[in-house]
Amino acid sequence: MISVCTLVRGRTAQLATLLSGLAGQRRAPDELVIAYMQDAAPAGLPDPGVPVRAIFVPGDPMPLAEARNAAAAAARGDRLIFLDVDCVPSPRLVERYAQALDHAPAVYLGEVRYLPPGPFDPARGVRHPARPALADDEIRPVSDHGELWGLSFALPRSAWDAAGGMDTGYVGYGAEETDFAWRLAAAGIPMAWVGGAMAYHQHHAVHIPPLHQFGAILRNATRFRARWGRWCMDYWLGQFADMHLIRWSPDTEAIELLREPTAAEVAASRREDALFS
Numbered sequence: 001m002i003s004v005c006t007l008v009r010g011r012t013a014q015l016a017t018l019l020s021g022l023a024g025q026r027r028a029p030d031e032l033v034i035a036y037m038q039d040a041a042p043a044g045l046p047d048p049g050v051p052v053r054a055i056f057v058p059g060d061p062m063p064l065a066e067a068r069n070a071a072a073a074a075a076r077g078d079r080l081i082f083l084d085v086d087c088v089p090s091p092r093l094v095e096r097y098a099q100a101l102d103h104a105p106a107v108y109l110g111e112v113r114y115l116p117p118g119p120f121d122p123a124r125g126v127r128h129p130a131r132p133a134l135a136d137d138e139i140r141p142v143s144d145h146g147e148l149w150g151l152s153f154a155l156p157r158s159a160w161d162a163a164g165g166m167d168t169g170y171v172g173y174g175a176e177e178t179d180f181a182w183r184l185a186a187a188g189i190p191m192a193w194v195g196g197a198m199a200y201h202q203h204h205a206v207h208i209p210p211l212h213q214f215g216a217i218l219r220n221a222t223r224f225r226a227r228w229g230r231w232c233m234d235y236w237l238g239q240f241a242d243m244h245l246i247r248w249s250p251d252t253e254a255i256e257l258l259r260e261p262t263a264a265e266v267a268a269s270r271r272e273d274a275l276f277s
Contacts, residue, residue, distance in 0.1 A: 002098060003077030004029045007057075007067045008085045009037040014202050015045065017120060021088040022048035027095035033075045035067040061172035061216060068176075069165040072157070080160060084151040087112060087199040088120065092136075096196035097154040100139055106190040107159060109142065110152040110197030114275040117203045125200050126275055134195035142191040146232075148181035152199045155189070162187040172216030175224045178232040206277040207269040209239035211261040218246070218255055225253070 004022065008015050015034070022032060023046065034054040036042060041054040055074050057067040072080055079101050083089060093110060100108045111134055113125025127133060131149070134140065163183040170176035184191065210217065217233055217240075224232045231237065234250060241248045243265075247256035261269075 001030045001077040002079045002081060002094060003031050003033055003075035004081045004083060004094070005033045005035070005068070005071035005075055006083050006085050007035045007037065007064065007071065008042060009062055011085050012042050012044070014086050014204075015042055017088050017202060018083065018085060019046050019048040019052075021090070022050065022094075024091050025089065025094045026091050027098055029081065029094050030077055031075070033071045035071040035074075037062050037067055059171075063168065063171065064173070065166035065170050065176040065180075066168045069168065072160055072165060075157075078157045079154065080157060081154040082150070082152070083199065084201070086202045086204065087151055088122075088202060089152075090122065090198035090200065093152075093197045093199060096136075096194055100192070100194040100197070101154060101156060103139065104190075105156045105159065106192050107148070107153060107155040107184055108139075108192055108194040108197070109147065109149050110154070110194055110199060112149065112151045112199050112201050114201045115203050116275065117273065120200070120202065122200050128276055132193055134193055136196040138193070138195035140193040140195075142193060145181040145185040145191055146178060148177055148184070148191065150177040151201065152197070154194075154197075155184075159184065159187070159189045162189060169223060170220045172220065173210070173213040174217045174236075175220035175232050179224055179227065182228055203275070205270055205272045206274050207266070208271050208274060208277055209236050209243075209269060210277060211266045211269045214240070214245070214261055214266075218257070222255060 031051045035057050037057050057070045166176050166180045221233050240246045
């Protein structure tokens with residue numbers, strides 16, 4: 001049994017497009033679990049052709065780790081597919097994840113193409129430059145679990161349980177997925193890219209660098225460093241250091257806060273046209 005899990009706060013239109021994508025699957029999942037982090041469950045959604053269950057997960061800032069744990073706990077499947085609410089599954093996504101999981105138990109990462117502004121058109125999707133190009137029938141082992149991509153991944157429930165789910169001590173944006181990746185590695189769970197499990201990321205504005213998540217990134221990066229003895233989100237921390245917001249380098253043991261970003265700096269970092277952050 002395969003359960004698709006997604007999280008939502010607002011973004012009802014994007015969730016509706018995800019559901020429409022599930023309705024067009026060549027191999028339908030057995031259910032969809034929606035963990036909603038808002039006052040009321042999303043309404044007026046299209047029929048995805050499979051049972052849908054919505055569960056409420058309170059918290060602010062967004063309790064992303066807790067919501068993923070709640071979705072996994074509520075799911076009835078022995079195989080779990082996590083899709084970001086902005087991702088629309090291609091018709092073969094569930095089928096390809098199922099084939100890969102049948103082949104060998106592991107964590108599988110599907111390719112995501114980023115869409116520009118405008119109407120949904122898969123033909124306009126752009127591959128992230130840091131991600132591999134995959135043949136439709138390819139399974140490519142991953143040596144670095146840090147490549148875990150929270151936008152789209154699948155794994156057996158046994159692997160989720162072996163890693164202990166996600167650490168709810170990460171609150172707000174950043175690091176909970178990388179922490180989970182290292183917990184999977186510590187549990188000896190292999191990871192691989194799988195071709196053909198394509199999803200399309202619906203466009204939204206991004207912040208470059210993500211100054212709107214400044215406090216959460218510093219807090220969660222510090223928690224990750226304390227646990228694993230290494231930094232995550234290095235690229236963003238380097239950008240913050242370049243702006244003289246923090247004193248930090250990959251060799252330091254702690255982040256020294258110099259100042260908070262100004263409201264003007266946060267506003268200037270917002271990019272309506274950029275595909276990747």
